[in-house]
Amino acid sequence: xxxxxxxxxxxxxxxxxxxxxxxxxxxxxxxxxxxxxxxxxxxxxxxxxxxxxxxxxxxxxxxxxxxxxxxxxxxxxxxxxxxxxxxxxxxxxxxxxxxxxxxxxxxxxxxxxxxxxxxxxxxxxxxxxxxxxxxxxxxxxxxxxxxxxxxxxxxxxxxxxxxxxxxxxxxxxxxxxxxxxxxxxxxxxxxxxxxxxxxxxxxxxxxxxxxxxxxxxxxxxxxxxxxxxxxxxxxxxxxxxxxxxxxxxxxxxxxxxxxxxxxxxxxxxxxxxxxxxxxxxxxxxxxxxxxxxxxxxxxxxxxxxxxxxxxxxxxxxxxxxxxxxxxxxxxxxxxxxxx
Numbered sequence: 001x002x003x004x005x006x007x008x009x010x011x012x013x014x015x016x017x018x019x020x021x022x023x024x025x026x027x028x029x030x031x032x033x034x035x036x037x038x039x040x041x042x043x044x045x046x047x048x049x050x051x052x053x054x055x056x057x058x059x060x061x062x063x064x065x066x067x068x069x070x071x072x073x074x075x076x077x078x079x080x081x082x083x084x085x086x087x088x089x090x091x092x093x094x095x096x097x098x099x100x101x102x103x104x105x106x107x108x109x110x111x112x113x114x115x116x117x118x119x120x121x122x123x124x125x126x127x128x129x130x131x132x133x134x135x136x137x138x139x140x141x142x143x144x145x146x147x148x149x150x151x152x153x154x155x156x157x158x159x160x161x162x163x164x165x166x167x168x169x170x171x172x173x174x175x176x177x178x179x180x181x182x183x184x185x186x187x188x189x190x191x192x193x194x195x196x197x198x199x200x201x202x203x204x205x206x207x208x209x210x211x212x213x214x215x216x217x218x219x220x221x222x223x224x225x226x227x228x229x230x231x232x233x234x235x236x237x238x239x240x241x242x243x244x245x246x247x248x249x250x251x252x253x254x255x256x257x258x259x260x261x262x263x264x265x266x267x268x269x270x271x272x273x274x275x276x277x278x279x280x281x282x283x284x285x286x287x288x289x290x291x292x293x294x295x296x297x298x299x300x301x302x303x304x305x306x307x308x309x310x311x312x313x314x315x316x317x318x319x320x321x322x323x324x325x326x327x328x329x330x331x332x333x334x335x336x337x338x339x
Contacts, residue, residue, distance in 0.1 A: 004121030004315045004334075006043045006050040010323070012316045017118050020126035022067040026114055027129040029079060033145035033309070034059035034120035034334045038174060038235070041322050042260070052118050053110025056334070057081060059120030060135060060144035070129040077134055080147045081120065083108040084130035085285040099284060107131055108282050121315060123336045133288040138296040142309070145333050146175075146302040150291040153179035153256075156280035157187050158287065160254035162229045165190035169227040169246050170210075172234030172257055173201040175305055175331050178208055180231045180256060185209045186299045193227070195234075198327040208301060216242070231256055237263035244275055255279045305331040311339035 003017045022028045035058035043050030063077045073079065084107050086098035093101050106112040107128055110119075114128035135144045153176055162168050168189040170181045173196035185192055194205035194213040202213035228251050230243040235257025241264065243253045253275055270277075294300040307329040310318050315334055322329060 001123055002312060003118035004312060004319075005052055005055050005118055006040070009047050010044060010320070012044055012319045014312060014316065017122065020116070020124050022065040022126060023114070024068040025070065025129060026067045026126050027063050027070055027073050027079075027132055028065040028124055028126045029059075029061040029081075029132070030064050030124045031059050031061040031120050031122060031336050032141045033061075034336065035145045035149065036315075036319065036322065036332045036334065037149065038176070038326075039258070041319060041326070042258070044319050045323050046260075051110040051115075053115040054119060056119030056121035057110070058145055058148040059125075060141050060147070061120075061124075063132070064124065066129060073129055073132060073134075077132075078144070079132040079134055080144055080288065081127060082131055082133045082148065082151065082288040083283060083285055084128060104285070105282075121312065121334055121336065133285070133292075136292045136296050139292060142306055142333060143295055143302050144292075146179075146305065146331060147288060147292055147295065149175050149331075150179050150183075150295060150300055150302060151283040151287050152176055152280075153183045154287050154291045154294070155283040156180055156231060156254050156256045157183040159280045160229060160231070160252050160278045161187055162189040164188040166228035167191045167193070167226065169193045169195060169230040169243075170205075171195045171216075171230065171232050171239050171243055172236075173198070173205045173213070174233065174257075174326075176256060177231070177233035178205060178305060178330070179300065179302075180233055181205060181210055182208055182300045183294070184229070184231065186294060189229075201327065201330070204304060204330065207304060227251060229254065233257045235259050237261050241265045241269075244269055244273065244277075247273065247275055249273045250275075252276045252278065302331075307332055309333045309335050309338070312336055313339045 086101035087103035090102040194210040205213040
């Protein structure tokens, strides 16, 4: 069986891997769709090793087999890969901090004992069954393949919720930014301003509910330097300080995009504004059900993000294209059975 893996800096290959087997506590899933995440592209460009189990982590599929001890899943169930519930045994759980469960965090990062040797860029995969969440019947496979990034956005809004009527700024209109924009609106934001350099993505932000969509140089005028909440989804170092510049005194900044390298900030601005900065990484188990419900009832629209579906054979060239031209697509899905 072939699986797509980052094997080095700017090297993405289809490699032969063993057929997955259902071990105790795991399930084997036949993958129907797998989204290409910005993290996959960053892994392709990075000089650091990229965990094989993370390479293709936005997927939906159907359970083919379950291992010993698995009771909540059955053959034929359609599932997405998420994060396991809090274990209840690690130091964080025992201290009453289950949202930061160390065991669940290892699984989310593909470093747990049951981690697969590859991700969802493959016809099938064996994973920790506790990470699998049944998909609502109302969702298509294309929609279900975007549940994972939707849950990233939902978690960010849960971590830094707007109050009813708040002015919200979303910096960066890639998939996470466009989904965060919609989650903030669903949570009660009154006015939403999207900040994005690419004109087509600004237009998409407007179509998905933004009141205004502006280039970075126009952000201060649009937000009036008085945003209640700024969600930083661009993932570039300079955007950290610009997020603080746009928020009002006593406002909140949520770090959602992962910026590589160091950021230069103006501490006096942070101090004078008494700004609250919250980081958001990943998600919690129960949030997957919530994000699916938001997609099913139309409050979160994921179909407009879907640009194309490619086969495994097309995947290496697609990863390279997205690395060289990030704005060329918002969300590309992979069909491992195509071709």
